[in-house]
Amino acid sequence: MSVRDLKGRRRWLALAGCLVWLAFTLFPLYWVGITSFKSPVGVVGGPTYIPFVDFEPSLTAWRELLSGARGQFYSTFMASTIIGLSASVAATLIGAMAAYSLVRFQFQVRLLSGLIFVFVAVGGFLLLRDILGMGQALALIYSFIAALGLSVISAWAPLPGPILKNKDIVFWFVSQRMFPPIVAAFALFLMYSEMGKLGFKLVDTYIGLTLAYIAFSLPIVIWLMRDFFEALPVEVEEAAMVDNVPTWRIFFGIVLPMSKPGLIATFMITLAFIWNEFLFALFLTNSRWQTLPILVAGQNSQRGDEWWAISAAALVAIIPMVIMAGLLSRLMRSGLLLGAIK
């Protein structure tokens, strides 16, 4: 049954329910919108609802925001945009590759190889740092390289024990999103600081925050793109294989264009996540590469609850995403897949 089939009173009830819900979701936006145009006096003097009637709109908040009187607005906006776009593009691309390989190729990883990795990485780190007295960062780098090398080599050996298949690998990826992000954020901060001592500055750099976002977005991207790739008719790729099209060309020339709607959806979701992300930005940046969520939150603490300023900053954070979603959802709806198969 669909809402369209409803008759008479039920129909009106359904409509009323929808309108209530609409008001419920739109009102906060409206409220933020008008608050950003109120003068400080207007905000403190009790609620007013309709511009020009209840209160006289003022551009104070916007002027302050855009003039940079309240934090480096332009540089923050640019940092958010650059990091958001590049990390989303990179994560979508890398994740799509991983998802595609997980859909079309069968992998086998021996559990023991994984254990070797963990053991060598942790054990090697402790050995190098505590017994051989190496620096934290160097110990970390060496032990991870050794662990990676050993586990890859050991994967060729006929080790005993269970063999992990593609679905286990996917679960492994997704499981990384199951623990609280604060764990990863804190660990990343420590690691970045150690790297900084070695001369690779990562805290408060473009590359540092972008890498962290790419890594943290990958599980979602892989999870989403896997579904899209699974829905593709494999014959299209097989036709290309028979036609001697190289694998990389099949991926970039055929598979990616075919899954454009999926790529766009995934890109949107990733971008929205990174645009709104607060915790990593808080830990891993302090001035140069601060992002919008930090700026918005900062409005509250610097000089007390100045709601007009917070509202203006919040709107600036929201509007680009709304525009983006509007543009891209139109692209997504193009029925690209029709015609590939019956």
Added chain:
Amino acid sequence: MSQIDLERVTKTFGTVEVIPPLDLNIADKEFVVLVGPSGCGKTTTLRMIAGLETATSGVIRIGDRDVTDLRAGLRNCSMVFQNYALYPHMSVAENIGYGMKVRGTPKTEIAKAVADAARILNLEPYLNRKPSALSGGQRQRVAIGRAIVRQPDVFLFDEPLSNLDAKLRIEMRTEIKLLHRRLQTTIVYVTHDQVEAMTMADRVVVMNQGRVEQAADPITLYERPRNRFVAAFIGAPSMNFIDGALERGDGGVNFVAEGGVKIALADARVETLSSSVGEKITLGIRPEHTMNAEQAFPAVDIKVADVEPLGPHTLAIGKAGQADFTAQIDAASPVRPDEMLRVSLNPAKMHFFHANSGEALGRLEG
């Protein structure tokens, strides 16, 4: 030269052996159709030739090359799939020319090849359309166009007409045959439709559970099926089978079955069947080799359950003794359901099969 040889080829998925050791030789320029019931391994065989599946064991040769371990792209085959498998984001022209473009063929050459293919396949008005704006028949033509510009050693078709409606299917059948005559390229064509197989093939390979039951030209398959499976699979409506035994009596040899069926055999057949007297055998007769009762021919009585007037003739469907039986009779015969009907069998067209093994008995070789 592009003959195809499969030697002792097997395919196992997990623990299931889908293709037991298979030997198949396909001559240069031959149009071979693999036919069989769904799930018998036709597609698997075709995909092993294409290189989309690797053979578990055995050797596959195309021309003089051992391609067993060669990847699909290097085998110089073209494949057409049941669901067209076009590139949805490319126009018809781009679809047809994509393989050449990838291989770095000059633009003018691609344009010429695409134009040629479009002319052969009547696709000229559609070259700039996307596949989604084409009908099923046009899409399959694009897929065929994509296959022919490759100028492959071998064409592989996997049920290319199954998604088309009946009328279009018959048209495309002819088109593909004409294409074969024009291009003179070896074709391996998979279908589950025996009519398609019979009408198109130089040679039909009837498969069942991964085995080749019989490989022969259509007329041989029809007239001299090697076993009961082939006899039942080829021909529509399909052959009637009556289980019984050969017995001596009444001055000759009779085929006797439960339900009072008794058919006297002509002397010529008795000679080749005499060693089977007393054994359980199955008699097979196609509906088109039955007729309204005639003095000179042996006859059976059938209890009619349904009558299908087809115009040129009528089918009477019922039971002869215990066995299902379809008889083809004159259109004018006044037969109604629930009546008894006496039909004669053309003795020269009777087939006999060993009841247990299903092997044809007394079959004329050649």
